[in-house]
Amino acid sequence: MIDELLRPFEFEFFRNGLIVATMSGALCGAIGVYVVLKGMSYIGHGLSHAIFGGFAASSLLGINYLLGAGVWGVVSALMINGVTRRRIIGSDAAIGVITTASFALGLALFALFGTSGRSFDAALFGSILGVGLDDVVAIFVVSILAAALIFLRYRALLFTTFDPEVADVAGVNTARMDALLMVVLAGSILATMQVLGVTLIAAALVIPAAVARMLTNSFARMLQLSTGIGAVCGFAGMNLSYHLDVQSGPTIVLVAATLFAAVFVVTGATGRRRAAAIGAPAPIAARAD
């Protein structure tokens, strides 16, 4: 039994995949806290789809997908951030247009020209087989950047997430905080795309944070718990993926969803009350009177 469980560790591709999956889980768990509390789950979902367009274009042009999709993702993230902050037009509609158009472009490019590099299915649903050393390096780099942002701008990020108007008055550059968060979110999606797939990344962002929220009322503890839960789900999901011979993305998400259901039941009314508030619309901004 033990031998059977340890057998995949003999393969380099699995070890790489496990490192990337575990770190992806932790990274998405940490960033997901801000995504969920800022009510940005839809943005995370849309951004992952937008990056798919960059993935397809870079695949078609034969350039490194981390570079091509990375630039595409950061530009999309900053566009979405600009639309959301300025509120010139309905942000939901604008995000929907930007991200789904980008996703549709990716699909069309694949249909017209095929792919010369990365697997189409792997990009959509995640695959352990495609994980290479560049993916390991990418997840390390993005994780370090995300950790640096969270660590060195902890209070400013928390203040901006909780109460942006007051944070602004207190001297926090909330526009820069939002932009940095979006860039790190784009980087996280890019670095985790190979293992999780663009269609499933949103779940990796939302579920660990939601589970953590049911367990605590403290922001610091929620951040720690969500990061740990994400890492555990990534690790367990990747192992299950190998043994069940199911794609890594769906397996990791199903492990996380099972944990969510278990915590939802175990925490009872308290957990349900806290879960009900997740993603609740922010209070109406102060009246303009």
Add this chain to the structure above:
Amino acid sequence: MTVPRPAGARQELIGLAGVTCGYASDAVLVDIDLAVHSGEFIGIVGPSGAGKTTALRVLAGSMHVAHGRVTRRPGLRMAYVPQVETINWSFPVTVRECVTMARVDGRRLPWASRAERAQVAAVLGQLDIGDLADRHIRELSGGQQQRVFIARALVGEPELLLMDEPTSGVDVRLRHEILHLLDDLHAGGLAIVLSTHDLNGIAAHLPRVVCLNRAVIGDGVPQDVLTPDVLERTYGASMEVLVHGGMPVVLDGFRRHPPHPHPHPHPHPHPDPHAEPHVHAEPHVHGEAHGRSEARR
């Protein structure tokens, strides 16, 4: 109309000169002149939609102005306490986290230094919520919640505190609590500007009142500003003002229509022709207020 100037060598913290601003193409404030000096305690009053919150946002610097000039003393430390209705009470944050997050200058590490912990504890203790530090913000009473956000403002050691409707929707006892707290803070040298609907409960007891309705209608000591004429121009409704113990008490001038002289049945058969004017807000006497009342119309 007298605009009280604080005694001593007090300096201008913020000045608005001919400021016009709004949302999209709608001007909410038009040609506003307003100066805030160190050590002042100012109440901005006006009807809903008058631009009180917008004025606070302009003072806070969180809103761009279309025309006019805003000057702030360089290095001015400000803090803003928003309306409690705008707070996301479901956000996972304890009282200690809520207060500590405002310490954004200097130290960047997530955890507080010993000095910061001591400062936060001192502020929480000053506001009598020291034993609630590990509670979630939703698990507090209304007064405690208001104190948490005042504590968050104070931990940044501001010179000017801006508060949007600090007593909105609170009962008389809680309003007294908040007023006494603000009095103490003001006595300690903090300049305060607050917006309020509560003419008698708060505004009449502040050293300076600004009546606002898209423009500044009146600005000065309550005795000069809370007059029927200024109030009618501010609220668009007639009001009566009694002087009680030397302090103005604003009464709603609303009266029911007198009985119809014709004999046919009236839909409201028993109107009271001698209905007393309604007190506009709960009369609250902050300190001594004994003496004869004198109507000003």
